[in-house]
Amino acid sequence: MLRIGTRGSALALYQANTVAGRLRQAGVAVDVVVIRTSGDRLAEAALSEIGGKRVFVKEIEDALLAGTIDLAVHSAKDLPVVLPDGLEIAAVLPREDPRDALVLPPMPDSDPEIQPLDDVLRRLGPAPRIGTSSVRRVAQLARLVPDAAFLPIRGNVDTRLRKLDDGEFEAIVLAAAGLRRLGFASRISAMVPAAACVPAPGQGIIAIETRTDDDRARAPLHVLDDGPARVAFDTERVVVRRLGGGCQMPIGAFADMAGDTLRVDAIVSSLDGGRAVRAAAAGPPDQADDLGAEVAARLLAEGAAEILADVEATRAGGAPGGRA
Helix, strand or coil: CEEEEECCCHHHHHHHHHHHHHHHHCCCCEEEEECCCHHHHCCCCCHHHHCHHHHHCHHHHHHHHHCCCCEEEEEHHHCCCCCCCCEEEEEECCCCCCCEEEECCCCCCCCCCCCCHHHHHHHCCCCCEEECCCHHHHHHHHHHCCCCEEECCCCCHHHHHHHHHCCCCCEEEEEHHHHHHCCCHHHCCEEECCCCCCCCCCCCCEEEEEECCCHHHHHHHHHCCCHHHHHHHHHHHHHHHHHCCCCCCCEEEEEEEECCEEEEEEEEECCCCCCEEEEEEEECHHHHHHHHHHHHHHHHHCCHHHHHHHHHHHHHCCCCCCCC
């Protein structure tokens, strides 16, 4: 019996049960163990105040290191690029749509189909309140909607949708992957192209973490590991690692296969979107690490380190932050 550790949110349970189902199909007995994290207990606090993304994984990784669970299932974008000693990502599942989605309140006469982004943006009206707790999204979307007020929003997907429908916001921005996985695809008003808002590293990918010395847990996972998603996951994390970026930084990184070519796009923005540097590289997938490093080097040459240093200094001064 392998014990799978996960958070207790609907999305986290969907992800853990997806992994559990695939392992059961492979003849492996599994049990899902719910672990309450600091991020769950402090659901309304700004992440900059409670420790960033690691608050969503720390207790789960502690349980993994202690041996009380054998696997941990995460949204890959929640994982810091540096894992604790003794842990590794043993497998990733095929990637769901990595893009961000713009969600507006339902309207009786609105078309239920996903609309072009420009059409939906025109529906927002002047100075719209847009809910997102991602500094990456704010930094990039501020260029698309310069008069918007971007306001923090926390909670599970259904909680955020309820806040939107209750009139707290004119729109919210969520990962399309989470909406689709939870059956809320019909709530997507418009997709935000990756060219307009580069996704968070790992967005749309489910990652499975194990102890590096636990061959029993790692052995059955090779059949779950998806090649293209693994290449994207590793490459995007190379970009962030080379940039020296940590949690809550306005960094987008997206690696995607087009035929036999891997293309890597990345952006580093100031918090208000007023300054941004962007870089891309393409090549064969067996050079993924080099491509990620090349993109990071180009960003640094264009001033990414200075932008990130300014972001860090602003944060130290007490500015609010959120998930990337």
